Amino acid sequence: MVKAYDRGFRALDGIDLRIDQGEFVAVTGPSGCGKSTMLHLIAALDTPTSGAVLVDGKDLRSVHDLSAYRRNYVGLVFQLHNLLPNQPVLANVEVVMFGTHRSAHERRARALDLLARVDLAGREHRLPAQLSGGERQRVAIARALANEPKLLLADEPTGSLDSVSARHVLELFQSFHAEGMTVVLVTHDHGIAAAADRIVEMRDGRIIGGVARTGTAATVPAVGPA
Amino acid sequence: MAFGRFLLRGLWAKKARSLGLTFAITFAVMTVVTLEVTSSGLEQSAAAVVTIGKADFTVAQKGVNDLLSSSIDRGELARLRAVPGVQRAIGVLVATERINAANPVFIEIGINPADLAAFGVTVVAGHPFAPTATDQVMLGWRAASNLGLHVGSRFHADGTWNTVTGIYSTGNSFGDSAAMFPLPAVQGYNRLPGTVTLAFVKDDPGVSVHTVTARVDHELPELTTIQTASQFGRADLNLVYLRAAVTGSTILAIVIGAVIVGNTMLLSLFERTRELGLLRAVGWTRRRVVGLLVGESLVLAILGAAVGVGLSFAVTALLERLPALVGILHANYTTSAFIRALATAVGMTILGSLYPSVRAALLVPLRALNYD
Ligand SMILES: Nc1ncnc2c1ncn2[C@@H]1O[C@H](COP(=O)(O)OP(=O)(O)OP(=O)(O)O)[C@@H](O)[C@H]1O
Ligand SMILES: [Mg+2]
Numbered sequence: 148m149v150k151a152y153d154r155g156f157r158a159l160d161g162i163d164l165r166i167d168q169g170e171f172v173a174v175t176g177p178s179g180c181g182k183s184t185m186l187h188l189i190a191a192l193d194t195p196t197s198g199a200v201l202v203d204g205k206d207l208r209s210v211h212d213l214s215a216y217r218r219n220y221v222g223l224v225f226q227l228h229n230l231l232p233n234q235p236v237l238a239n240v241e242v243v244m245f246g247t248h249r250s251a252h253e254r255r256a257r258a259l260d261l262l263a264r265v266d267l268a269g270r271e272h273r274l275p276a277q278l279s280g281g282e283r284q285r286v287a288i289a290r291a292l293a294n295e296p297k298l299l300l301a302d303e304p305t306g307s308l309d310s311v312s313a314r315h316v317l318e319l320f321q322s323f324h325a326e327g328m329t330v331v332l333v334t335h336d337h338g339i340a341a342a343a344d345r346i347v348e349m350r351d352g353r354i355i356g357g358v359a360r361t362g363t364a365a366t367v368p369a370v371g372p373a
Numbered sequence: 374m375a376f377g378r379f380l381l382r383g384l385w386a387k388k389a390r391s392l393g394l395t396f397a398i399t400f401a402v403m404t405v406v407t408l409e410v411t412s413s414g415l416e417q418s419a420a421a422v423v424t425i426g427k428a429d430f431t432v433a434q435k436g437v438n439d440l441l442s443s444s445i446d447r448g449e450l451a452r453l454r455a456v457p458g459v460q461r462a463i464g465v466l467v468a469t470e471r472i473n474a475a476n477p478v479f480i481e482i483g484i485n486p487a488d489l490a491a492f493g494v495t496v497v498a499g500h501p502f503a504p505t506a507t508d509q510v511m512l513g514w515r516a517a518s519n520l521g522l523h524v525g526s527r528f529h530a531d532g533t534w535n536t537v538t539g540i541y542s543t544g545n546s547f548g549d550s551a552a553m554f555p556l557p558a559v560q561g562y563n564r565l566p567g568t569v570t571l572a573f574v575k576d577d578p579g580v581s582v583h584t585v586t587a588r589v590d591h592e593l594p595e596l597t598t599i600q601t602a603s604q605f606g607r608a609d610l611n612l613v614y615l616r617a618a619v620t621g622s623t624i625l626a627i628v629i630g631a632v633i634v635g636n637t638m639l640l641s642l643f644e645r646t647r648e649l650g651l652l653r654a655v656g657w658t659r660r661r662v663v664g665l666l667v668g669e670s671l672v673l674a675i676l677g678a679a680v681g682v683g684l685s686f687a688v689t690a691l692l693e694r695l696p697a698l699v700g701i702l703h704a705n706y707t708t709s710a711f712i713r714a715l716a717t718a719v720g721m722t723i724l725g726s727l728y729p730s731v732r733a734a735l736l737v738p739l740r741a742l743n744y745d
Binding site for chain 2: 187190192193212214215216217218219221223225229231232233234235238241242243245246251290294
């Protein structure tokens with residue numbers, strides 16, 4: 148898979164990666180090597196210049212309703228917090244559940260539940276600006292989980308956190324993984340990365356390590372090769 | 374949380390922008406409603422003379438600028454009376470006169486006392502004037518009470534001092550706010566001997582109004598028939614021009630309003646690109662994003678319409694008190710004014726949010742997210 152930006156700069160220069168269902172993958176590499184770019188392509192926020200993203204064997208280019216894919220299949224935690232500044236914490240989690248089968252009442256109940264799970268009970272009615280960096284990151288995680296995604300993509304969720312908070316966030320990811328969720332975590336932190344099933348190493352738009360899974364062979368492909 | 378609350382909270386968080394948009398809508402609605410109610414008030418007062426007399430239809434001169442300058446001479450009246458199906462035609466001369474500051478366009482009707490009953494006039498006090506008297510008058514009960522006059526009082530009008538011989542009622546507020554004089558007296562004072570302004574026609578029983586008006590239109594092509602106040606424009610060109618001016622101003626107000634709404638929304642779109650990109654990235658459909666933007670403007674539209682109508686009430690009340698306009702400007706609040714208010718508000722916001730919404734729908738999530 149290739150992603151070229153303006154003037155032909157290749158942020159991703161021929162990557163070929165397979166992630167199996169239920170895997171916990173950490174992606175590492177120096178700044179600018181294309182980690183976020185790859186995550187965005189998987190999340191269907193952008194399209195590859197050449198090659199394809201296959202999800203459950205299906206090419207994203209042929210997916211008719213990408214909004215539904217983004218909403219229901221993927222949970223995304225951005226590198227920057229990206230919360231809605233004018234809406235309170237609770238609404239920031241509920242916002243992704245509009246247009247789903249859940250009623251207003253159920254949306255609220257689920258958001259409260261998730262916020263409690265990321266230790267934000269009692270902070271529901273604050274605005275993002277009234278939270279610490281770690282708390283904001285946890286709101287973003289709660290939001291990413293709202294629609295019970297099969298695939299959780301997190302772009303440096305611990306980047307701006309101290310080691311205790313980072314640990315806490317990692318434990319959250321581990322518990323989601325234990326529940327069967329496929330987790331792809333971009334991180335600079337080798338301690339965090341070590342908790343994953345596999346570490347994918349990138350450099351200059353290429354994958355230089357961890358292409359194959361070290362453990363047992365996979366059965367169902369989640370994200371397929373280009 | 375309901376989508377509506379999410380939307381309202383977004384509006385509330387951006388109070389300045391929301392207020393700005395509401396103001397634009399308010400002013401457009403206020404302008405449109407004020408124009409509508411005052412012009413329709415003018416139209417109503419102008420058309421009122423044809424509603425005073427009880428008749429199947431009214432006849433006036435065709436193509437005059439102002440109904441009161443209509444003129445039907447003796448010969449025409451006689452030919453009208455001879456049209457088959459016309460049972461009777463009552464000729465009246467209508468003039469206006471400034472009585473005092475509160476009554477700048479007081480209506481004076483010249484009529485033969487013999488025609489009073491057929492015209493729909495009931496004498497409620499005193500007695501009618503003599504057919505050829507030049508110093509006698511009957512006042513409508515509203516006029517009498519406004520002017521503080523009663524039977525036996527002296528009333529200066531129609532060029533002379535008159536004695537009030539009676540008070541009448543027509544059941545029509547314009548008729549009851551007027552005065553009636555012997556026909557020759559009004560003709561003499563206005564130097565229009567033998568002439569009437571309007572003829573009020575009663576059909577023979579069993580003949581359809583349509584048949585008779587068709588005959589009149591055919592046999593007296595210089596005259597025109599008016600059945601309802603809304604057909605009034607046939608005889609009164611001023612009202613046609615007034616309507617056109619009101620329609621033109623309404624369109625202008627809507628367009629200016631839409632431009633302001635569109636401009637504000639477009640500016641806010643740049644400011645909100647990140648937010649909208651985020652919503653798209655977490656799975657909002659284009660339709661929902663457009664729904665949010667259009668929903669926001671509709672809320673403001675309804676708010677602006679309500680405030681605009683309220684302000685228009687205040688503005689019209691002020692205009693009616695303006696010395697230059699007292700007794701001339703009457704607001705006529707019709708349902709159509711309220712429908713126009715809502716249509717203006719909704720119309721201009723839909724028009725104004727069209728382009729920004731399309732832009733928002735076409736945002737590429739990632740590019741919007743990284744936008745700053
Ligand atoms: N919209 C864009 N236009 C042009 N170049 C871009 C664009 N977005 C990213 N790039 C470039 O693509 C490369 C990969 O960017 P990416 O954000 O994927 O890096 P990253 O590995 O996530 O880095 P970091 O660890 O700093 O977040 C970088 O060199 C970046 O400058
Ligand atoms: Mg990055």
